[in-house]
Amino acid sequence: MNQPNSSTAETNQEICRPRDFRGELLICSGSGCTANAADEIRNELARLLTEHNLSNTYRIGMTGCHGFCAAGPIMIVQPEGIFYRKLTIKVLDRIVREHLIEGKPVESLLFKDTVGTIPKREDIPFFSRQVLISQRNKGLIDPESIDSYIGRDGYLAFTRTLRNRQPEEVIQSIIDSGLRGRGGGGFPTGLKWRACRDAVVSSGLSPIVVCNADHGMMQLESDPHSVIEGMLIGAFAVGASEGVIYLRNTYHLARKRLEIALAQAAEKGFLGTRIAQSAMSFTIRIHRGAGAFIGGESSSVVASISGSIPEPQARTIRNAVKGVHGRPTVVNNVETWATVPVIMHKGADWFAAIGTGIRKGEPLSGSSGTKVFSLIGDIAYPGQIEIPLGTSLGDVIARFGGGVPKQIPLKAVQIGGPTGGYIPASRLDLKLDFDSLKAAGTILGSGELIVLSEKKCIADSLKNTIEFLADESCGQCTPCREGLNIARSILRRITEGNATADDLDGLRELGLTMRETSMCQFGVTAANPILTALDSFLPELRAHIDQKRCPARVCKSLIRYEINAERCTGCTMCARACPVSVISGERKKPHRIDSTRCIRCGTCFEVCKFDAVEVK
């Protein structure tokens, strides 16, 4: 199995299935599907199986998220791999009768695209084009069963590593693979481990390995053991006997699954003392983090675990040398950890061949392997995908995301989360890898792609982003605290039509100083949205200032709602919906909006069936 692109084929077949059942009904129990009543579906299905005497023929299993939440609740029927989407309680009876008893999948519940119906998950383009490394088990195993993980070669990489490799070799493999941190920083993982190991030797202190799970909920919910196994390999490499998972406090399901996984791993002897009859000891505890954006920054994580406020630390010494309680500490992201076992299993060269590879002699550049991206915003298939680094932005939007819905043109994609820059639609050729993104003024960050259609206003979007960031800044350092606050006032003025031309200069200067002088990467990268918006969308921002006009007709202070008398049928729908009752008019006669009292909520625009309400 060396062809990366066929990995889904492999992963889809060998599902762990107890022999005495004919098949399995795998219900997604990710946060998205659980919110959409996966539990009720499970109960109803169990009832139906009993009713039809199928309880001993089909087993119900729960899986983690498929990353395709738009289609949820999802269920896969094994062994055929039939993918049911948007389930409701009502349709289950049909599935049991027609599919399980009569052998005919229920056509209307299957996935359809423009080409036709696609019954199997592995054939749906959204899945077939992904290269699943960290998410190799998503939707395919029961995250609450270690056997399910072991059934798919789980812990094999670790036990082999422990038996056959030296710590130094492991570090060298990770360096050779070109793996760079998936938490956003992109620091070469192997070099971090080496720095830690060196610090252990020179200081004599025992090291700690940390999993930064301030984001990465889906990985932990669908496959907690993958992270534990990665941490075991990392612990072996740096000589650690203590591991900590820094988990965002709101990740309740992930915590429950992790707790189960940790207990199972301990029971099987993967955690504890004398692991697999070796001299190695390793335990992992969960440290719950407050769950602020800034709490995910690595020195905040270390501060939190050490018992302080999770705030970036003004230090010049790296965590790898002096981290938790002053001990050498490796902090890696959830996805980074989940990737490690596969690299050990399939080899550094295999991994380096995926993506844009590593550049010899330049460990700080190049992007090998895959990365998980999440697609949100104005996109047909929002969700999470894992694809080779270096895939073009256009490919991701069109082939994985299904484009912007309703044929609306694309305006921009904000890449990397709130501190990412706006990439205009003209740059769809942009490759999604560490270096290309940096050159384009943005970051890989959390891998979030926020898609904005032409109906979105950049000034408005930027204002909302900066409002969020200004609230999330920890406030320690001047450029980030004051800069974001001032930028927020400027953007409020722009979107309200009160700004002057000087404000745009001010905004740029603030952005540059934030980028150049902030203490941590939050403040440095918070400049990205500001500076990219100024670079690529200056005319649109200018229109707000010079003409007091919002070209996308989003900024409330700059728009008016009017009723086109010719189109209005006098149905009274808008007048009844208006929350402030400022629409008047007789039945069957054209209505009017009193724009002095209108609060520009846009309800009339939404409810009018005759497109008579217009935005000016």
Next chain:
Amino acid sequence: MADKITIRINGNAIKATRGANLLKVLQENGCDIPTLCAHRDLSPGGTCRMCLVELESSGVRSLVTSCNCTVDADVDVFTESEPVIRNRKRLAEMYLGRFPNVPVIRELAARCGVASSRFSSPVTDPNPRACILCGRCVRACKEFVIERILDFAGKGINRHVAMPFNEMDEHCVGCSSCAYVCPTGAIRIVDDLNQPVNPQLIRDHGMKVNAEMATLDKMQNRMREVGTANIVEVMDKYELLPVMNYRFGSHPDTPKIDSKVLKSRYFTQEMADGCWRGCSMACAKAVDNYTLRTGPYKGQKVCVDGPEYETSGGGANMGCFDPDFIVEYNFYCDTYGIDTISFATTMGFVMEAFEAGQITEHHTGGLKLNFGAVDDALEVLHQMARGEGFGVDVGQGIRWLKEKWVREYGADRQFLQDIGMECKGLEVSEYLPKESLAQQAGYGLAIKGPQHDEAWLIFMDMVNNQIPTFEDKAEALYYFPLFRTWFGLMGLCKIIWNDVVPANNKFEKEAAKIPDHVNNYFKYWEGMTGIPLNEESMLLQSARVYNLQRVMSVLLGYGTREYDRMPYRGMGPVTPPEYEWRKDYFDKQLRDILGVDPEGKSTEEKIRILRAHREDQYEKVTDVVYRRRGWTKNGVPKLSRLKELGIDLPEIVAIVRDRQDD
């Protein structure tokens, strides 16, 4: 040896020490670097970003904050490059936009060439004493007094300094460190509980102490970290640790009970101390969750207050180099209300007497009290508390034991007198004074008995050789007991006087007195009372009390010369092994000082010669000290001295009138 490297500042090569703080290096070389959050007595904040400079290393330039940057490679530093100036200006503009009327901000802006700000916002604060979020107060709370009463709350623009839950925290001792370091006057101290005349004077000098504790202790003593426990290894190094009833001054097993062991295995770290909350020294350490091995609380987990140096040193004096034993006897002494020093010194005496056969198991009730007998020593302690067996006798102290053993067991009076380390009925504390005449007299002439609270002169005399002549020693034995008595009366602690000393103390004329710290004490007095104080008036105040104490001692029957003599164990080797232990050193003394050739003489003979000399020295120094103190040859305060001090009240005169023969 400091490792020197060359760096270039704006093109000029200069030498710097590897690891030095970049901001300091720049300032020392005349660069004008604007700063806000930095404070000379605090660790760097790194948050205001004003101290930016550009570094160039292997062709790559980067902006860094100099206050938290160390120089550790050959780099080019640019303090006035375009990016530095530009960003400084903008930062100053941001500050000015938010705090337009705060004087330090206006000065800073002017210094950066910023006259006005484009950046006002809804949160612009016109208050001239607004908090500018520099964080100095938070660091001062943590670093000066080891508290975290003040900290930041709120994120982003809502960040503000607060006490927990925005309430006045009752743990705040009002040390005022925060107000002292605040650059804007945002913190005002409103309460002065004792109504001092000049609180600011007290605070100014208190803050000097706090700053020294925060910055110098870690280099000088590490007492914040390990309390007094590290004295164990220092004393061992200088042969001053009392080992096995003061026979020796060091032992190969000392590392088993030194501060490293206590710190790594016992002390609970990073907590405020129980002695006095808010103390910026916080030398009182504690051992949490210690499981007792013996006694009525056996098996229970307890918190032990200590061990301090004296308690650990006492372990050595009993030959018990066992940290568990030390923590355990520390706990039970505290619990029973027994002083660890008296217990340890008495047990050292008992153990030596036992090993020398002066007493036997018959007398101890079967306990085998050899040196190092940890279990039996603890059993004596429990017996003492229960009022049973041999413990009852030991609890009476050395003076009583000597009498009983001579009277009832026929023990050797001279031997017991020589090795029983007590004076005026009090056991000697845990320092070996054999080689310091001044310390022998410091112990012997102390009014309350041989504790070192009145005079601890070992280092001054022996290690630093600051008081070589009789007159010097007498002067020290005049001044220090008076000064120590004075600040003791004031309720002031000695640690902030002479443990951590000012960085430039060594350049002072009378360095041993730590003049700068003595001056702090005078200012506390002045701040409280409004009356200025100097050395002369302080000595006068103290001498009244001191002489009164001596008169009381006379009245109680201990205030005369015969009670001021030390047992010979405190002055020189009593037994051949003690002499042999430092044979070369003692031989040399015989040769150099007495002109006696030790060759061919037996150890006993050499001991005798040395003893005659040392006892003679002790008598001589006693004479000089008495004279300096204004006492008769018999150690009684002269009437003229009492008159001079204005304490010649009839009742006092009546006590000493008949003892004036000189």
